[in-house]
Amino acid sequence: MNQPSRAQLKVKPSLTLYAFHLRHSLAEGSEQVREDAAHLWEQCIQLGKELHIDKLESLKSKIEEKAQEKQFSDKHSLVTLELLGNLQKLEFFVSPQANSPQYSAISGEIYPYRIHDTYAIDLTLRYEELVDVTQLSLLNPKGFLLSN
Numbered sequence: 001m002n003q004p005s006r007a008q009l010k011v012k013p014s015l016t017l018y019a020f021h022l023r024h025s026l027a028e029g030s031e032q033v034r035e036d037a038a039h040l041w042e043q044c045i046q047l048g049k050e051l052h053i054d055k056l057e058s059l060k061s062k063i064e065e066k067a068q069e070k071q072f073s074d075k076h077s078l079v080t081l082e083l084l085g086n087l088q089k090l091e092f093f094v095s096p097q098a099n100s101p102q103y104s105a106i107s108g109e110i111y112p113y114r115i116h117d118t119y120a121i122d123l124t125l126r127y128e129e130l131v132d133v134t135q136l137s138l139l140n141p142k143g144f145l146l147s148n
Contacts, residue, residue: 009133014126015140019043021119040119044110050141051125055090056110062090063112093128104131106139 021040024033041060048056055062089111096105105128112121125139 010130011133012130017123019121023119024117026117052094053092055092104129
């Protein structure tokens with residue numbers, strides 16, 4: 001019985017990333033936000049540009065907008081905060097690129113939150129149809145999903 005070669009294997013993959021970045025030091029208190037606290041959101045902007053996911057590109061500004069509306073107080077510094085308020089998560093769908101037939105439609109969810117002194121994100125990316133296993137790396141352009 002012949003087994004299919006790697007180039008012939010088709011899958012419908014899903015990739016979930018859980019990323020964390022320190023917002024403030026517990027020793028300094030919750031009012032002293034680290035200079036690089038927004039690094040996680042800035043990385044999301046770059047990944048959004050690479051994958052053409054508008055909601056990921058605009059995530060930082062959406063979080064800032066919700067934070068201004070809610071005006072989080074110190075009493076919230078030691079609980080999990082839904083950074084998007086009642087939205088909780090953003091769902092997205094990206095059509096295949098017209099000029100790149102090797103791409104498939106991508107969908108997923110973005111769930112940013114804060115746990116105590118740390119910003120976190122739960123990001124899920126999935127292809128909407130079966131794709132060749134050789135295309136799996138397209139979910140991670142330029143190695144964005146590697147730890148820094």
